[in-house]
Amino acid sequence: MARLLTLVSLLFLSVASQVAASPCVAFDADWNLYAFGFNGNDYNASSSSSWASGTATSVTTSGRPPFDGTNTTCYLSQFYNAIYVLNGDSENPSDVHLFDPTAKSWTTQTTTGGPNVSYSAVLDHDTNVFYVLDVTGELWFLSFTNLTTAAQSSAIPWTNVEAAGFNTASYQPVMALADNHVYFLNAPGVAGGSAEIFVIHFSWFQPTTQSYGDFSAQHGQTASIFLPANEGVQLAFAYVPDDGSATYVIDVISNTTVTMAGPSTKDSGATYFASDAAIVQLTSSGAVNYIPYTNSSADTSASWSSVKNLVSVAPTSSAGSSSKTGTASAGSSSSTSGTSSGSSSGSNSNGAPGMSAKSGSVVVGMMSALLLGTIAIFIS
Ligand SMILES: *[C@@H]1O[C@H](CO)[C@@H](O)[C@H](O)[C@H]1NC(C)=O
Numbered sequence: 001m002a003r004l005l006t007l008v009s010l011l012f013l014s015v016a017s018q019v020a021a022s023p024c025v026a027f028d029a030d031w032n033l034y035a036f037g038f039n040g041n042d043y044n045a046s047s048s049s050s051w052a053s054g055t056a057t058s059v060t061t062s063g064r065p066p067f068d069g070t071n072t073t074c075y076l077s078q079f080y081n082a083i084y085v086l087n088g089d090s091e092n093p094s095d096v097h098l099f100d101p102t103a104k105s106w107t108t109q110t111t112t113g114g115p116n117v118s119y120s121a122v123l124d125h126d127t128n129v130f131y132v133l134d135v136t137g138e139l140w141f142l143s144f145t146n147l148t149t150a151a152q153s154s155a156i157p158w159t160n161v162e163a164a165g166f167n168t169a170s171y172q173p174v175m176a177l178a179d180n181h182v183y184f185l186n187a188p189g190v191a192g193g194s195a196e197i198f199v200i201h202f203s204w205f206q207p208t209t210q211s212y213g214d215f216s217a218q219h220g221q222t223a224s225i226f227l228p229a230n231e232g233v234q235l236a237f238a239y240v241p242d243d244g245s246a247t248y249v250i251d252v253i254s255n256t257t258v259t260m261a262g263p264s265t266k267d268s269g270a271t272y273f274a275s276d277a278a279i280v281q282l283t284s285s286g287a288v289n290y291i292p293y294t295n296s297s298a299d300t301s302a303s304w305s306s307v308k309n310l311v312s313v314a315p316t317s318s319a320g321s322s323s324k325t326g327t328a329s330a331g332s333s334s335s336t337s338g339t340s341s342g343s344s345s346g347s348n349s350n351g352a353p354g355m356s357a358k359s360g361s362v363v364v365g366m367m368s369a370l371l372l373g374t375i376a377i378f379i380s
């Protein structure tokens with residue numbers, strides 16, 4: 001009996017840790033590094049000169065999203081110094097949360113229509129518009145043009161742009177933003193070193209791919225590399241393939257690629273965010289690491305270090321590993337935004353496995369834990 005109860009409480013514990021396991025990291029426009037959703041708290045790790053020691057400052061406050069969505073992602077609106085959060089609330093996946101780092105306050109923007117935003121999105125620098133490629137290969141946008149650091153009272157509708165100008169069958173998007181263009185890496189049939197391009201200002205898919213030199217053709221993660229304030233739009237982005245073998249910095253003006261060291265922690269579940277001078281990795285077990293970036297020849301010999309002032313507040317590694325278990329269950333392609341693009345229902349299976357499955361599997365997990373609890377009580 002006691003053993004059974006222990007088993008049941010262990011189940012409860014592992015289920016509970018899944019709920020809080022969708023953190024993200026982001027910079028504000030002054031290059032303070034924030035860690036959101038770390039064991040239910042948010043932290044300001046300050047600028048890179050503070051990362052080597054000490055403890056980040058808690059900035060947890062009311063109005064924050066629970067950071068329990070599927071693949072919660074964070075974005076910097078550099079012009080307005082605002083951080084936007086997509087998919088931060090599993091119960092309201094179409095909400096976008098806005099954090100004002102100056103006022104340290106949150107507001108929630110409701111949206112209507114649109115794709116499952118747990119997929120892959122970018123935020124354009126100059127127009128303040130999000131772009132998402134959905135599982136059917138349709139591109140969507142969500143305009144925050146009229147917002148700055150706070151939500152407006154009326155909902156903002158997602159707008160369907162058009163079908164991607166390239167073959168998206170079985171494509172798990174690897175999207176990047178620089179120079180007000182969206183880059184799609186590892187698209188079907190496109191060799192390593194090249195990308196498909198969407199030109200935002202003309203709302204147009206460039207008919208030919210562009211070569212950038214040498215990088216591997218793999219699924220991976222990207223992070224726009226910002227320029228200092230008032231120096232304009234990002235002109236490069238980092239790309240880390242899932243195998244963590246390298247950190248590529250792709251310059252979209254010279255169309256060249258610099259190869260930097262791959263992260264020390266090879267983690268296909270890691271996410272990345274860059275400032276003007278560092279590329280930061282958040283691993284799926286909650287560790288935060290960075291490599292300095294100087295846009296000089298020093299970059300090829302730079303190495304990765306831990307952001308030490310986040311170590312003591314990092315999500316426990318058990319939370320990270322159980323969240324992986326949670327996401328690994330069979331994916332449902334149902335749209336979590338409450339509306340579908342019209343053609344997504346079962347038409348193809350190129351969606352990422354596990355999409356929108358995490359919150360579902362948490363619920364299933366909780367129900368089985370409850371059921372086991374009931375059985376345990378019944379046996380007693
Ligand atoms: C870089 O690529 C873009 C997009 O294809 C192209 O418009 C531009 O002319 C290229 N620049 C150079 C220097 O090749």
Ligand SMILES: *[C@@H]1O[C@H](CO)[C@@H](O)[C@H](O)[C@H]1NC(C)=O
Pocket residue numbers: 070071118119120268269270327352353354355356
């Ligand atoms: C969510 O993240 C996991 C780990 O990075 C990834 O395998 C999965 O494809 C992502 N799901 C979506 C829908 O992007």
